[in-house]
Amino acid sequence: MNTTHPSAVPQSAPALPVPPVAGPAPQPQALPAGPPPVLQARRLRHTYGRSASATPALNGIDLDIQVAESLAVMGPSGCGKTTLLHVLAGIIAPTDGTVHHGGQPLQDLSDAARTRLRRSAFGFVFQDGQLLPELTALENVILPRMLAGSSRRTATADARGWLDRLGLAGLHDRRPGQLSGGQAQRVAIARALAGRPTVVFADEPTGALDQATGHAVLEVLTEASREAGASLVMVTHDPAVAAVCERTIAMRDGRIEQQFRRRTAAEGQVR
Ligand code: ADP
Numbered sequence: 001m002n003t004t005h006p007s008a009v010p011q012s013a014p015a016l017p018v019p020p021v022a023g024p025a026p027q028p029q030a031l032p033a034g035p036p037p038v039l040q041a042r043r044l045r046h047t048y049g050r051s052a053s054a055t056p057a058l059n060g061i062d063l064d065i066q067v068a069e070s071l072a073v074m075g076p077s078g079c080g081k082t083t084l085l086h087v088l089a090g091i092i093a094p095t096d097g098t099v100h101h102g103g104q105p106l107q108d109l110s111d112a113a114r115t116r117l118r119r120s121a122f123g124f125v126f127q128d129g130q131l132l133p134e135l136t137a138l139e140n141v142i143l144p145r146m147l148a149g150s151s152r153r154t155a156t157a158d159a160r161g162w163l164d165r166l167g168l169a170g171l172h173d174r175r176p177g178q179l180s181g182g183q184a185q186r187v188a189i190a191r192a193l194a195g196r197p198t199v200v201f202a203d204e205p206t207g208a209l210d211q212a213t214g215h216a217v218l219e220v221l222t223e224a225s226r227e228a229g230a231s232l233v234m235v236t237h238d239p240a241v242a243a244v245c246e247r248t249i250a251m252r253d254g255r256i257e258q259q260f261r262r263r264t265a266a267e268g269q270v271r
């Protein structure tokens with residue numbers, strides 16, 4: 001008579017090669033906390049020219065820029081800040097290392113595709129605005145949108161909306177020479193944001209303004225970027241300006257020497 005319980009495994013049964021596991025398979029690594037970085041730079045090096053004695057402008061930079069993050073880039077003149085921005089934005093190809101945007105390596109793109117990416121995904125604000133003097137404020141904002149393929153109608157509606165949001169209602173038809181420095185920088189910010197960029201690059205955007213005007217422009221730039229969901233990478237010499245950003249990197253001799261992260265109120269509560 002067989003007394004074995006029906007559920008008992010007979011001694012003679014071969015062992016299963018892999019025991020079945022209830023529930024989800026264990027993860028080998030912790031999942032990343034958020035979406036992947038919008039920009040990822042690895043082992044960036046850049047030397048201008050080919051002279052053997054040339055000192056590198058970038059000397060081994062690793063940097064992740066998160067979606068909608070604001071990052072201040074500080075450091076003495078000549079330490080590589082502008083070069084870093086230009087390499088991250090695909091304006092110059094690094095001598096060595098890689099930059100990925102949205103997971104895509106910039107170095108694998110053709111020149112034409114890189115230009116399209118710059119026009120569609122990146123916005124730029126330079127120290128002196130670099131507005132075209134013969135165009136009105138409105139036309140300065142519209143032009144890059146149309147170069148990127150927007151219809152005049154859409155580009156005009158977007159441009160008017162941004163100029164108004166940045167406090168320039170009533171000034172759309174002025175030429176740059178008829179605007180104050182702070183107003184001209186607001187036009188440059190509207191131009192940078194009108195294309196709904198993933199990243200705004202700003203190279204000493206308040207460097208040519210007096211301190212009060214500069215801080216007002218900066219507030220507009222950080223808030224508008226945040227509202228637009230764009231990451232902001234901003235070179236500045238002013239610690240008060242950097243303090244507005246969530247993270248600051250301090251560069252020296254083509255390297256990141258130090259990083260600081262500003263604790264947000266939300267992080268203070270969660271962690
Ligand atoms: P920063 O913006 O921090 O002042 P840059 O990135 O402009 O620094 O410059 C970094 C280094 O590269 C400096 O030594 C500078 O002289 C050099 N450099 C910058 N641009 C060029 C260029 N177009 N040709 C040759 N050297 C350059």
Ligand code: MG
Binds near residue numbers: 081082083203
């Ligand atoms: Mg510079």
